[in-house]
Amino acid sequence: MRFDVHDVPTEGLAESETIRGAYDCFVKQGYAILDNALPGDRMREVAAEFERRYAHYYNGTPAGEFMEVGNRRMMIPVELSGVFNDPLLFANPYVLAMLKMALGPDAVIEAFGAFVALPGAEKQHVHRDGPSLFDAGIARILPAHALTVVFPLIEMNDRHGSTRIWPGSHRHLENDPEGPNEAPVVPLGSCFMWDFRTYHSGTANVSDRQRPMLYAVYSRPWFKDSENYGRGVQRRLALEPGLKESLPKETKALFANV
């Protein structure tokens, strides 16, 4: 389900009906889409800078810190500097309000980077971002311990590809790939968030353009994603020197583990 936050004032978000509705959807369906969480124009600037800074990863032979996450798909670190050093991205007020509800007041940022699906990328394997915390039935009724938020840098659609999601699958121990699923259209300025346990998969990119999207992972403060970063290929977070110190108290708290 999607929630348009365009006219939602950023004060008192914990009481906002829209944010409460999005949180309810996140708890029950394991995902939510927030439309107009950022100005589309701002995201176009970010997308242009992304191309300038990171196109060398996918033009020619990829080199540097990256992980292959499927056929013609990669995950790369994005340094929070320049245009990426923008609290609208890593501490978006709407996302922050959802985080506090889903992960508690001490939620931290765990990782930041980008997924890129190159032209011709086939559909990705269905996966969740990490295993259950416990190998027991209780795992599926627990509240979230981590979540992923993506910000498309090109519209997610059936040509560029999108992220197919299996609503409610965070409450299942195994996923039924034939079960109800959807691959939403997500424009620039919207963000798509899912519980770490929710099954999902990037769909094929049948266009001739690469499809980058920024991702941010947030978690409860005691959680460390050793599944995706344990191999030590890629940094989870790369910050411009002095970034943390420059932030106001509430935002700085997101970086408590850095």
Ligand SMILES: O=C(O)CCC(=O)C(=O)O
């Ligand atoms: O490319 C996508 O839409 C999803 C990527 C993803 O979930 C992953 O690589 O873990």
